[in-house]
Amino acid sequence: MQKNDPSRIYRKGTFVLLLLVVFLAITFLLDYIRISGYEIFPVRPEKEINLQINELYYQLANGKEAVDWGQLEGGLEYIQNEYDCADFRLVNLIRILYEAEDRMPESYRKQTQEVLFNFRYWWDEPGENSMCYWSENHQILFASAEYLIGQKYPDRVFSNSGLTGRQHVEKARKRILDWLEMRWNYGFTEFYSGTYYVEDIAALINLIDFARDEAVVVKSKMILDLLFYDMASQSAHTLFVSASGRAYEGNRKGGRQSTLGRLIHYFWGEGQDPGPGMTYGLLKSPNYTIPTVFSEIAKDSSVQVIKQSNGLDISELHAEGFGGTDDRSMMMQWGMEAFTNPEVIRNSLHHIRTYRMFSNDFLADFKMMDFSLLRWLRLEPIISRLLKPQSDGVAIQKGNTYTYRTNDYTLYTAQGYHPGTYGDQQHVFGMNIRNHFGIFHTHPALEKGVPNQSPNYWVGYGRIPHSVQDENVNLSLYALPEKKGWMEMDLLGYTHAYFPTSKFDSALLDGRYVFGKKGETYCAMIGAEPFELREGTTDNLIQHGKRTYWITEAGAAGTDGSFAAFVQRVKANPVAFDREALTLTYRSNGKRYELAFGKDFVVDGKVVDTNYRRYDSPYVQADRKDQTLTFRYHEKTLFLDFDGLLREVSD
Template sequence: MLYVYIALGVLGALLLWVAIDIAIALTKNPIPDLPETGRDSSGLIMLYQVLPNPESIPGSISIDEKFIDECIQPTVQYINSRYDCADFSLLFLLRLYLEYKDLLPQSNRDTIKNTFLNFKYWMDEPGEDSMCYWSENHQLIFAVCEYLAGLEWSKEVFTNSGMTGEEHRRKALERINIWLEQRFTYGFSEWYSNNYYPEDIAPMANYIQFSDDKESVERMKIVMDLLWFDVATHSVNNTFVAASSRMYANNKSSDIGGNSIKDEMKVVWKAATTEILNEYAGESTFNFNGVEFKLKLCGQMSRNFSRMIEGGYYKVPDVIRKIGEDRSPTVIKASSGLSVEDMESDGLIGQDVNQIMAQLGAETFSNHPVIENTLKYISKNNMFRNKFVNPFKYLNIKLLRLLKVPAMLSRNFTLMTNGIALSRGNVYFYRNAHYSLATAVAQKVDAFGSQGHIWTANLAPDLTLYTTQPARDDDNDKKHKDSPGYWVGNGRQPMSVQDESINITIYKIPTKKRLTEFHIADISHAFVPKDKYDHLEILNDRLFGQKGKVLVAMIANGTLAYRPYEPKGAEALMRHEKAAENAEEGKEREFDLVRHGGEYHAYITELSDTDTESFEDFKARITKNAVNFKDGKVEYSS
């Protein structure tokens, strides 16, 4: 009987231990990552434009201490509140200060200085917040801001950390060198992302221009070359929408509406200056003390790059520019990023800075080889209230961790969060004078896919073609922008392969939810906006289209039918365009071509051009081609 009491006592103690940990977890509510009003940097960008050019605003407005304070306060308050992407604003605020501090009154300089002294630059520093420090682009932005702030105020004590500026400079230099080493060795984890490459270019530009460390500046220039090589080899006719590990709905749907790097590309391939980029931009309206004025202002990220180029600090090598201009038929095979297997084999799973930067930079959180390492790091740095990693608090139960339950769950069940991992991408890219086709070959087949863009055809600057298997198909409008959602990522990643101008993609349609999965969808679909094609025919399971000189055919293993025009979907995909105003216009602008039913959904896509054959000849040839769909397999001859 004594043993029974002892056993019950031990069991009770263990249950109490677990209950206490659960109670603690429930108190760790996430900190808001954004204010209700969003992030407004327009005043800061405007100030950067007018400080050296006071004649560009009405003469009745004085660029004095009060005016400058009104311009910078929204940015300063956002940074001081440590909302997500505060580092983006900090980066441009730093450029304004370093370029134009002699034009700033002392009180404004003090405001900016105190903002930098009180900032949190890395996860191991004091303070709780919901900033994302760890993704590839954020890693560099935080480190460059920390380095240059430490350089500028080297003898000052930074109030948040208690470290001197010089100590911060040295700490940041370590991370900068690690980041450069990992990019040179493994390439970019956010491979070929037209959304995130600009957020690498901007901090690289600031570092190249303002850093005093000549060795790391030269290394930064080498990695900048590699990034522009990526763009040059995965673009066509100055259009950059590639297969990528991270894209949102608008990024994948057209170069015009979603390519966030297009301004920087104009600088490289069109010799555009900041002034020219401003002319491309839409007008912004400002009002100070009842005086209204308008200015054309390009974005802050592209300004960092264009100003650095104008200063002569860096030049994209001519050979890279010529590669981007090449119009000859070309196949390019490239591999970039870090898989979990890479991390294991190269000793990159652990708590050291280089290990954490590799693991979290590749967005690898819950995969079974790393999940315990993730929990250890989050716990050590008191990060469970960070909104992005807050759900991990439910796994931070000491007894469960002692028994390796989180790793067991991740190993034996396909957790939805495993799909966040960017992994290594093996990308096949084909282009000619008229179009490009790209595929991330066999990328995490049948796994969740948070933001990956598996295959894409660039038909024109305003038109791409691709398919996805939605992660959700419910009535909530959030589905159009969620990652993964209706357009972003995939509920199940496909098997996708390519040979020159032909892509074959096969989805296994889910029938039941996996652990931690809230939604599944029994459809796949293609982005085919009717109004963007010069000619388009949908014939049951086949699509034939023409855009300029580009010809496209798609063959599915089931009927394809348009869903009615959906304004929220259109906003997510084509946010640069006005929504349809009535049902008749909506019918003409349908874009969501859906395939229902069946265990497997397969798509064959083939491209050609009118320099090679006419539309009718192309259609006749494709119609005669041998096609066989059977049990998740596809055979096609062309």
């Protein structure tokens, strides 16, 4: 037989291939067995727990002598079991420990300490649970709690981590300073969130009141200042609704959920006590007072254009130093809720594996990607690009926000925010009818009544429109695909608007037009197809079609005369829409607006640059990463030097 006998080579090759197949099969089987064994921890308790820590702190803070310390029990049980949002329950528990521990009965003091010493304060510590550690607000809540509890008990060894309180302080301090620096340089990822700014306030005011570190305290004050500037500049009187990285139904429509736990009513309204809540410490703080300049801005009734850049795009992560798997990078990536996007999916899986987080219910679906072959061949980004999962839309990317603010209304837009992509909790456009209520349009991700926290019928988007604004006019183009994505929950063939006709003084629905009048405020919406109210509703305006537009124009008696004149003028405005090319042209009040889907926004023949500076408003001008900021209005100023730890208030 010849040395290079082809039959021999063939048999050898077949044998090697067989070995490879067997190896891969065994690897797959072992991976499958391992993955199937992952235990998922509960997010919430099976039976509702009576949580009264906020009520107890409220009583203590207002001088009530005889309190029922049994109000601690439900909260301690919740924290001990590490249910999601246990960090919320720690906020006022910490304030009780720092302000009233001497009043606490010994049995409750010991029980509290036992719970706190066994708690898992960060994802790198021993244990497993289904707490969300990673979103922007949770990051600072956990770090604030770990720092202050460690500071309270510096020499105690925490039984879960094996670290002393002093070591916990140092560990949390780095995360706090990283988090604060990110907010200073880039703003809030969860920008203008009527829900999550509350949590940020709660964490920051605790650090301001109790931390014994000058850098932590002063920088926390500065970031709280930036948060209050956002609130002041985006509020419509006592309504805080604007374009947002994370918004729920009430955050879009207005009402109780749009007053930041009633804080706006307290500071800029009639001063009503907001009652028990996570942010009540702010009202009792001896160390932080909202600078007067922000109160002046909040009450400014003049016409203003407010531009701002908030957060980062995924494409910027590497250039900005956040592309790795170190703690700081993951805080930015996961703070953006970027998990499955091709640019970060390997980082996510590395982090989940490293810190035993497949058992976390929020991350449990990642187990389907936890096969060794995928990791060895680095296939995860390729699979993500091919599948284009709807979870990619969870990522909160940079919001270049434009707000046109008048005494009668605010109109706001996250300019050109990733048109055509999936959405989750983003809110890219709307109008506030003074401080009465909001209106907005969206492409629902799911049909009405289908349960899902987000996205759903009123929260987030199935597909995000290309939405742009100039002063009192917004143009939005929707381009819905013919077929839903492979992992898309649904693809509804219509868009709809929240337009509560019963809340207006007058409302007129006329084919492709709808108008509303409330007090001195007017609004108009124009569509590509006739509008219709969904059967049985007075606030749910439907526009059928997958390639459509919504034009929104705001007006007021002072600038437009009578409501009838406003209606007549808008109906006479020329509109041109090319459904195939997805281009829209609108003329109003002598201006010509042009928008091409995924391309330029043009006003009067000039391309509009919608990539904004960090701050661009009459109140403050600054670029990203500027070391100093000066807020100024009505001779009131606030000067901040972040690295120099200098904060100067001129009231």
